[in-house]
Amino acid sequence: MQPTIYLLNEQGPSQMMGYIIQSSMGKLAVIDGGTKDDAQALLDTLIRLGGESPEIEFWLFTHPHTDHLDAMFEIFSHPHPLRVKKMYSCFMPVEFYIENKYEGDTCDFTAQNYLNFTAAHPGLCETFEKGMTLSMDDVSFHVLHTPDTSFTREVGNNTSVVFRMDAAGQRILFTGDLAAEAGDRVLETVPAEEIRADFVQMAHHGQNGVFKSFYEAVSPKACLWNTPVWLWNNDCGGGVNSGPWLTLEVRAWMDDLGIRHHFISKDGFQSISLPFDFG
Secondary structure, X not given: OOOEEEEOOOOOOOOOXXXXXEOOOOOEEEEEOOOHHHHHHHHHHHHHHHOOOOXXXXXXXXXXXXXXXXXXXXXXXXXXXXXXXXXXXXXXXHHHHHHOOOOOOOHHHHHHHHHHHHXXXXXXXXXXXXXXXEEEOOEEEEEEEOOOOOOOOOOOHHHOOEEEEEEOOEEEEEOOOOOHHHHHHHHHHOOHHHHOOOEEEOHHHHOOOOOHHHHHHHOOOEEEEOOOHHHHOOOOXXXXXXXXXXXXXHHHHHHHOOOOEEEEHHHOOEEEEOOOOOO
16 A cells, blocks of 8 residues: 545535545544535545544644534534544634634634534644654654734634645645745745645645745645635636636646646545656
8 A cells, every 4th residue: 555645525515625644554644624515525435444433643634714624523523433543733712813803714613613622522632833743654744834823814824734744755735725924934934945845735725825936935746726616717607717716826826837737626536646656
């Protein structure tokens, strides 16, 4: 068995983000998970990969948005067979999200739900720390950036954790919904060599996230897009580029950078075995 990244695809109308990572020895980790609509597909995939009672080494959360955490909440709201060893997050105080709430944001609600979940599951939930490394067999996760309360714009996205996964001699950078200000903070505070990766998970579903300079610093060979078809095409119902999203601009950036390999959730469930042959 090779270390493998499983990119989950949306089961409902919303954008989402969910990954399952499997080591060469079969151990499992989950990154985010998706919306309530995505819960059953996530659970079914974990059972398929890990047996009737899958053991999850780590469940890693990038930031408290419903399209990233609600799948986990939904699974845990019913009897389930998962055996999760540890969950990791670095959410800001609920009061911070309330004070800086913007239209459509769900961080205050989701962060409070996670606090309640933590209290109901003592010993399960831990906090990411910058410089931390989590390892399972031949797969490791290196925490490069943890958020603080210095950014008061787009507080949900700007409080995303950034970590790099290393496996089979290749690197995968996960950014969550990282926004522009926090992206620049990463460039300022993380050594350039630590940011470089073979794969990059496109920030904020591939639009209105980090600046082009961030991707230039990562210098990836492949992109992971948690992007449904309507968002991929910037289509709000009137056809391609009829919407307010910036996906087409970011896609053009990737063309400028010469990236030829794209794994996109709109195309369905994706399985990427490492090391990947970039040809």
